[in-house]
Amino acid sequence: MNKKEVVKLVSSFLLGGIFVLFLMRFTPFINNIVIVKDKTRIYEKTSLNKSINKVYDSTVLIKSGGSIGSGFIYKVDKNYAYILTNEHVLGEDNNIEFTSTKTTTGEVLGKDKYIDLAVLRVSKKYAKQVANLSDKDVNLGDQVFTIGNPLSDKYKFSITSGIISGTNRKVKKIIDEDIDYYLDTIQLDASVNPGNSGGPLCNINGEVIGIVSAKLMEEDVEGLGFAIPIDIVKNYLDELENGKDIKHPTLSIDMRDTGIGVKVDEISKDSDAINCLKEGDLIIKLDKEEVIDSADLRYLLNKKEIGNKIKITFKREGKEKSCTVKLKSSE
Numbered sequence: 001m002n003k004k005e006v007v008k009l010v011s012s013f014l015l016g017g018i019f020v021l022f023l024m025r026f027t028p029f030i031n032n033i034v035i036v037k038d039k040t041r042i043y044e045k046t047s048l049n050k051s052i053n054k055v056y057d058s059t060v061l062i063k064s065g066g067s068i069g070s071g072f073i074y075k076v077d078k079n080y081a082y083i084l085t086n087e088h089v090l091g092e093d094n095n096i097e098f099t100s101t102k103t104t105t106g107e108v109l110g111k112d113k114y115i116d117l118a119v120l121r122v123s124k125k126y127a128k129q130v131a132n133l134s135d136k137d138v139n140l141g142d143q144v145f146t147i148g149n150p151l152s153d154k155y156k157f158s159i160t161s162g163i164i165s166g167t168n169r170k171v172k173k174i175i176d177e178d179i180d181y182y183l184d185t186i187q188l189d190a191s192v193n194p195g196n197s198g199g200p201l202c203n204i205n206g207e208v209i210g211i212v213s214a215k216l217m218e219e220d221v222e223g224l225g226f227a228i229p230i231d232i233v234k235n236y237l238d239e240l241e242n243g244k245d246i247k248h249p250t251l252s253i254d255m256r257d258t259g260i261g262v263k264v265d266e267i268s269k270d271s272d273a274i275n276c277l278k279e280g281d282l283i284i285k286l287d288k289e290e291v292i293d294s295a296d297l298r299y300l301l302n303k304k305e306i307g308n309k310i311k312i313t314f315k316r317e318g319k320e321k322s323c324t325v326k327l328k329s330s331e
Contacts, residue, residue: 054206064091070199
C-alpha cells in the first residue's frame with residue numbers, strides 16, 4: 001500500500017467517524033443505548049428530556065378555590081403572556097404558579113363550557129418559555145407525553161408518557177345538571193389524573209398536539225385519558241383571546257332523552273323549527289346522522305354553521321316525517 005492509499009484510507013475512517021458522531025448527536029433514534037451482556041441485548045428507550053425541555057417551563061399550575069389544574073403559555077405579545085387551559089379548571093380566583101415558583105393571578109379573557117376551553121393572560125415578565133402549537137398530523141402509536149399537576153401541588157409539573165391510543169373519540173361532558181355534550185378527542189394511554197386537566201399533550205418534538213381534558217374514571221379502568229386536539233383549539237383562539245362569546249348552532253327547543261332519540265318538550269317562538277316540529281315529536285336524525293340522545297344532537301348541531309339549513313327526521317304518532325329548518329345562534 002503506497003502513501004497516497006494510506007492517506008486516503010485514514011481520511012475515510014476519520015470522515016466516517018465524524019459522520020457517525022453527527023448522527024448520534026442530532027438523530028434521536030440513534031441515541032438508543034444497546035448494552036450487550038452475556039449475549040443478551042438490553043435496549044434503553046430514548047430519553048424525552050430534550051423534547052420536555054422545549055415546553056416544560058411554559059406549563060403552569062392553576063389553583064381556584066379548593067381545586068387544582070394545569071395550563072400552558074402558548075403566545076406572548078408586547079405586554080402579555082397568554083395561557084390555554086380547560087374551562088372547567090377555572091373558578092372565581094385563578095392563581096397561577098410557574099415552574100420558577102413565581103405566582104400571580106390570571107385574567108380570564110374568554111371561556112366556553114361547551115368546548116371546555118379558556119384563555120387567560122398574565123404579565124409577559126412571567127413567560128420564561130412559550131410552547132409551540134403543532135401543525136403536524138396525529139397518528140395511532142405516536143409517542144406522546146403530558147405535563148401537569150396531578151392530584152395536588154405535591155406532584156406539580158409531573159411528566160407522564162405513552163402513545164396515541166385512538167383518534168376521533170367522542171367523550172361525553174356534563175355541562176349543567178340537565179345538559180351534556182360530546183367532545184372530539186384524542187385518546188392516550190399516558191397516566192392522567194384530576195389536576196392534569198388543561199395541561200399540554202405533546203409529541204416527540206415537544207410540540208403541543210392537544211389539551212388534556214378528561215379521564216375515564218371507572219373501576220378496573222386504566223390508561224384511558226383524552227385530550228382536545230390542538231387543531232380544534234386553534235379554531236376558537238381569536239374569540240377566546242378577544243373575549244367574544246362563542247356562538248353555537250341551536251334548534252331552540254327543550255328536549256329530553258328517550259333512549260332511541262330525543263323527544264321535543266317545547267319549541268321557542270323564535271325557532272325556525274316551530275313551523276316544522278310539535279311537542280311530543282321524536283327526533284331521530286339530523287341530515288343523515290342518527291340522533292341517540294340530547295348530547296348527540298348538540299354535538300351534531302355544533303358541526304354545522306349558524307344560518308345553515310338542516311334536515312330533521314322525526315316520528316309523530318308512529319309515522320316518520322322530515323322537514324328542513326334554519327339554524328339560529330345560541331344566546
